[in-house]
Amino acid sequence: MNIGLPREIKDNEYRVGLTPGSVHALVEQGHRVWVQSGAGMGSFISDEDYRSAGAEIVPCAEDAWAAQLVVKVKEPTEAEYRYLRKDLLLFTYLHLASNETLTERLLASGASAIAYETVQTADGTLPLLRPMSEVAGRMAVQVGAMYLLKTQGGRGVLMSGVPGVAPANVVILGAGTVGTNAARVAAGMGAAVTVLDISHDRLKMLDDHFPGRLQTLFSDRLNIQEVVGQADLVIGAVLIPGGRSPWLITREMLPQMRNGAVIVDVAVDQGGCVETTRATTHSDPVFEIDGVLHYGVANMPGAVPRTSTFALNNQTAAYVLSLANEGLAAMRHDRALLHGLNICRGHVTHPAVAQAFELACVSPEALIG
Known part of the structure; x- marks a missing residue:
């Protein structure tokens, strides 16, 4: 799979979605990782660090967003809505219940979006929210x-x-x-x-x-x-x-x-x-x-992006690798990821998001087969 890592553009957001270690693990599994030039600079990770880990450095955000799986830290901003499309799998923090506009744009695009903050294990733990909450x-x-x-x-x-x-x-x-x-x-x-x-x-x-x-x-x-x-x-x-x-x-x-x-x-x-x-x-x-x-x-x-980027990747890396290997099908055997799915192919799949905007909620199992 092609995995894209765009540079974050939210105000003073210096974290980055993948560390060189995470990139190396993906490349070892045969995946291609497209890193937008400068994506890691806010966390003091250079293009050369990514290149040494096996990534391909691309000049523009469009190039990174063209991947099948895009890994970010923060939700897409208005300037990034144009990159949303039906064959895109997005993995990032979303917080959709307080963002009706983004919810509508994701639904209209047909993209599938997994929110870090709702990935939840059987014991109720939120493993991808915990490091940033700490x-x-x-x-x-x-x-x-x-x-x-x-x-x-x-x-x-x-x-x-x-x-x-x-x-x-x-x-x-x-x-x-x-x-x-x-x-x-x-x-x-x-x-x-x-x-x-x-x-x-x-x-x-x-x-x-x-x-x-x-x-x-x-x-x-x-x-x-x-x-x-x-x-x-x-x-x-x-x-x-x-x-x-x-x-x-x-x-x-x-x-x-x-x-x-x-x-x-x-x-x-x-x-x-x-x-x-x-x-x-x-x-x-x-x-x-x-x-x-x-x-x-x-x-x-x-x-505190240096601390935050590495703390976040300690938890997200295994899930990214699973999605890269299997796509949405990874959720058939990983219920934690299934809880993370908020939007799938034009449907809301998380009850709390549906409730926030009085929208219908579709069972994610029905959409991923």
């Missing part, structure tokens, strides 16, 4: 700490405090992979950390892992309202696999929050768990409403 969770605390600086518009609070002065009060909504990693870093920095979730098992796990270093609370409206009002930093870490995130912080809660408080909504790529959140970019990351700074960058891990 990065984003840890970054969220770093980003929040920076924007708490008065010089960045925040409350002027040091995360750790100092002897005689209380540390920052950090509230984390969600105890999944993002929330757990955020809690690890925030507690490590000496902040006062409160984590909320609806899963007793997740809260118990955090309690056991960080004894005496954080507080856990059941996530309900009253608890959220109380702790958010006392927070210096709020991290939104809610995930509905494939679906739109619910609003846990409403517009009416903002006036009760501290002036100069910071919200980092990691759930923004699924619509956000804060009603006032909107997607921002690394070029223009924050905005203010009612004295509260909102950070809504939808590709946070793109700011």
Whole structure:
């Protein structure tokens, strides 16, 4: 099979879909890999690195997109919609439940699209979402700490405090992979950390892992309202696999929050768990409403591309090889990939995407034979 690796063009997105190691594994299996010149430069991977691994360097995006299987990191932007076609198999993060336009364009094109974020194993694990959730969770605390600086518009609070002065009060909504990693870093920095979730098992796990270093609370409206009002930093870490995130912080809660408080909504790529959140970019990351700074960058891990690219490929490489070897037929024996299929030949195949836009959902098994 011909596999294409185009350069990412989303604002300040420096990750790349394949490492030289992944390319080498594909070439060893007899596949051709077309890498757009400069695709890896943001992650400090040169054209020569890819060439040495067996890739063919192509000059233009069109050349990479002409492949049967295109591997990316982020969803196609408007400038890339013209490359979508019925014989294309696309493997990337999609987050379709918060992007109706892209959903419509994929359906109209007849392309088949597998979303990293909904590839799901039998035990419920999301193996291709996890590495970027780990990065984003840890970054969220770093980003929040920076924007708490008065010089960045925040409350002027040091995360750790100092002897005689209380540390920052950090509230984390969600105890999944993002929330757990955020809690690890925030507690490590000496902040006062409160984590909320609806899963007793997740809260118990955090309690056991960080004894005496954080507080856990059941996530309900009253608890959220109380702790958010006392927070210096709020991290939104809610995930509905494939679906739109619910609003846990409403517009009416903002006036009760501290002036100069910071919200980092990691759930923004699924619509956000804060009603006032909107997607921002690394070029223009924050905005203010009612004295509260909102950070809504939808590709946070793109700011640490070297780490993120290799962490992502550690998990995606085996799936890419399977798709290269068998195409859609790989899903006949790999149910994790089957869960990842969001769009197939003009049909929605993921229930959460269909529900988001009130579209019919077709069983993926019926479409792949």
